Amino acid sequence: MVDEYNKPPYQQETGIPPEYNWESLTGKTGAALEAHYVTLLRELSHQKGMLGKIFLKAQNKITDPAKLSRLINLIGSQTWVMLGTDVKGDIYEGLLQKNAEDTKSGAGQYFTGRSLIKAIVEVMRPEPLRTMADTSCGTGGFFLGYYDYLTTHHRPDREQKEFLKYRTFKGWEIVPGTARLCLMNLFLHNIGDINAEPPVQVQDSLISDPGDRFDYILTNPPFGKKSSITIGNEADKTSRDDISYQRQDFWATTSNKQLNFLQHIRTLLKIDGKAAVVIPDNVLFEGGVGETIRKKLLESCDVHTLLRLPTGIFYAQGVKANVLFFDNKPASKDPWTKELWIYDLRTNQHFTLKTMQMQYEDLKDFVRCYNPENRFRRQESERFKRFTYEELLARDKTSLDIFWLKDESLGNLDNLPEPDELALEIIDNLEAGLSSFRNVVTGLGAAATE
Numbered sequence: 001m002v003d004e005y006n007k008p009p010y011q012q013e014t015g016i017p018p019e020y021n022w023e024s025l026t027g028k029t030g031a032a033l034e035a036h037y038v039t040l041l042r043e044l045s046h047q048k049g050m051l052g053k054i055f056l057k058a059q060n061k062i063t064d065p066a067k068l069s070r071l072i073n074l075i076g077s078q079t080w081v082m083l084g085t086d087v088k089g090d091i092y093e094g095l096l097q098k099n100a101e102d103t104k105s106g107a108g109q110y111f112t113g114r115s116l117i118k119a120i121v122e123v124m125r126p127e128p129l130r131t132m133a134d135t136s137c138g139t140g141g142f143f144l145g146y147y148d149y150l151t152t153h154h155r156p157d158r159e160q161k162e163f164l165k166y167r168t169f170k171g172w173e174i175v176p177g178t179a180r181l182c183l184m185n186l187f188l189h190n191i192g193d194i195n196a197e198p199p200v201q202v203q204d205s206l207i208s209d210p211g212d213r214f215d216y217i218l219t220n221p222p223f224g225k226k227s228s229i230t231i232g233n234e235a236d237k238t239s240r241d242d243i244s245y246q247r248q249d250f251w252a253t254t255s256n257k258q259l260n261f262l263q264h265i266r267t268l269l270k271i272d273g274k275a276a277v278v279i280p281d282n283v284l285f286e287g288g289v290g291e292t293i294r295k296k297l298l299e300s301c302d303v304h305t306l307l308r309l310p311t312g313i314f315y316a317q318g319v320k321a322n323v324l325f326f327d328n329k330p331a332s333k334d335p336w337t338k339e340l341w342i343y344d345l346r347t348n349q350h351f352t353l354k355t356m357q358m359q360y361e362d363l364k365d366f367v368r369c370y371n372p373e374n375r376f377r378r379q380e381s382e383r384f385k386r387f388t389y390e391e392l393l394a395r396d397k398t399s400l401d402i403f404w405l406k407d408e409s410l411g412n413l414d415n416l417p418e419p420d421e422l423a424l425e426i427i428d429n430l431e432a433g434l435s436s437f438r439n440v441v442t443g444l445g446a447a448a449t450e
């Protein structure tokens with residue numbers, strides 16, 4: 001694509017050295033091609049800006065020069081710039097999803113389904129000339145959902161298009177290989193400049209307050225309770241050391257990764273900024289520091305909506321998650337949260353990644369109940385209930401883990417899910433239990449060494 005942009009009618013300056021451009025590959029075969037390709041990857045990884053980050057730690061895993069040559073010919077036979085953004089995006093999303101399905105510890109860690117992203121963005125209703133951040137951007141799903149919404153629901157003028165391309169997005173991703181996938185995804189959608197500093201930083205976003213403040217934060221932080229320093233090598237394998245972040249802007253110090261992300265996200269919001277964060281159930285009910293952070297969040301922000309997600313929609317097994325929506329507010333002596341509306345999409349809902357994937361249609365009722373045109377004029381329904389600040393405060397540990405629907409599968413054999421769905425649900429529960437036991441063992445080991 002960069003090679004095509006470098007030719008008429010575009011004539012764009014790409015910044016790629018001529019000896020390492022696309023044409024340098026097409027004129028070689030055999031061992032000479034393989035050797036040149038390895039050199040090309042190394043040299044491009046040393047370039048400045050987005051280009052260098054895309055090729056950072058890239059490796060040639062095609063050991064047969066004949067196959068490499070054939071692949072180059074196949075790629076060269078297509079005019080990529082002329083393909084629509086949607087087509088390129090669909091191809092790339094398909095590759096990411098396939099990788100998530102095939103790799104237990106790969107993209108499944110950070111792959112958020114497009115239908116869920118679309119629903120989240122729909123209710124957030126972002127506006128042009130506003131900034132958006134993702135503290136754990138993975139492969140860039142929220143960026144693209146945000147981008148698609150703005151280009152579909154608005155008719156951006158020249159200023160808005162330029163802002164959208166160069167100044168809207170900022171992301172952090174701790175795994176280098178995943179950050180590369182994200183940058184390639186953004187480039188395919190004409191976001192960012194190949195020669196400029198990339199909008200995604202390869203680092204642990206929790207380490208410190210970057211100083212930037214954003215209008216919107218949409219994010220799905222990595223699952224798992226313990227925070228850790230993660231060091232990635234060339235193969236994206238990591239070593240971990242559990243830590244607690246000592247930050248003055250946090251309400252409380254904890255090694256719970258999800259609670260740290262919640263505090264971090266609140267820090268990064270502008271005074272009137274809005275957030276949508278995917279969080280596991282433990283953030284809703286954990287006592288001690290968890291209760292402290294929930295109370296502080298309810299006081300300092302308008303925590304107005306909670307979407308309880310069904311199981312079977314993430315590649316990470318054993319995940320029971322939610323989406324928490326809240327708006328940042330200026331300092332006040334009175335709590336900003338007046339009422340929390342909870343939508344239960346979990347009870348009596350059964351989805352799987354293989355045979356019964358959750359679609360956007362499954363989320364339409366939530367979008368309707370959310371009432372994004374004016375969320376202050378909502379109405380309760382069977383799945384959508386309102387809880388006042390006083391009611392939340394009166395609950396044990398200020399728990400937001402609230403259910404009211406009866407599970408029809410309990411005590412009624414006629415309403416049991418299909419055997420394969422039931423087996424997957426059992427696996428999810430076992431995985432969740434094992435994860436909890438591992439955290440207990442880790443905590444006991446840490447205590448023993450102190």
